[in-house]
Amino acid sequence: MKRKGGRRDEILQIARTLFAEKGFEAASIREIGDAAGILSGSLYYHFATKDDMLDELVRPFVLPLLKHYEEIAHSDADAPDRLRDMINFGLQNLVQKPDLLKIVANDRKFFAKSERFNYVEEAWQDIFQIWYGVLQDGARQGEFRNDLNLHITLRMIIELLNGTVDWFRPDGRFTIEQVIETQVALLFGGLTPR
Amino acid sequence: MKRKGGRRDEILQIARTLFAEKGFEAASIREIGDAAGILSGSLYYHFATKDDMLDELVRPFVLPLLKHYEEIAHSDADAPDRLRDMINFGLQNLVQKPDLLKIVANDRKFFAKSERFNYVEEAWQDIFQIWYGVLQDGARQGEFRNDLNLHITLRMIIELLNGTVDWFRPDGRFTIEQVIETQVALLFGGLTPR
DNA sequence: CCTACCGATCGGTAGG
């Protein structure tokens, strides 16, 4: 009885892979069907629409993501430690759920223009606010430099993390730990030797 | 006689806008026709294929771009100055030709998979190599820290610049000079006060 | 889950 949704879940995971690879709109239901060994029309026995498949994948990913960032940001560590923790979490999350992060990061235009998926863009905005708060705290406490435009700095950090989605491969030359170390070192210390 | 291509060029500039806005594949020839006040079929009086339109836009943009980076990289300034110049050029270029940079940065997947447009991805690879050389020079000369993984650092810098394409607006809150200043300051000096 | 479709849209074309 628990196994009833087994096939359904298999299809959903196949869709996840294709959405991440080609983008949601570019991935066709015929490709999903082919990969699942099924006719495209038969997908509609399991799911009402293509959008439903996306929603079922993305919703349970985005909301906990936001919640986790909130938890880190509201801990009582100092701003540099919280920033480190957020970078660490963001990149570890990339390794654990690369497909979902790719979808959510690369299809932002689609989510933003779709009423149904507005919550994804809203979650991004919330996450940005959380990062911004940490930057602001650090600048006020003198833990970060106060001569930087924080909005631009925030954009830079976000691009940095979301951009990593498109080149990092777990089986590649670098471990995620190396990437985290380099990104934290560069972000905190800069290129110039001290 | 010189005005013969006037209409043709108008259409090309309309296509440029739409390719940048929606991505090359998502922008349809019907949208281009509509925006030009023409039927989609009539576009083929001016251009043989949709790919031709893209090629005519992208080729004369990409090759000089690569050449310009090469010139900066081969100047006899020290590595930090060359890096500054490259960032400066990259961001000024973003202001002057935002559409073309968006196309070339955002449709990389398409260019990479298309044989005809391989030269775009190759130009990116060449540009990355140029940046990498400057980073390497600086690290060897002791002008940059030597404890950073340069490959990962390079990725970070590229993402930083290409990511700016998606949020910077010339009519927005920040001037490009502010963005350049912040990016250079953060990249060279880091978040931690000295 | 298959058979057999649907209307809409895609890039592109022949003939004027």
Next chain:
DNA sequence: CCTACCGATCGGTAGG
């Protein structure tokens, strides 16, 4: 540059 199309592909459906 328009008229009037083409075959291919899209997301989705009725009936079994």
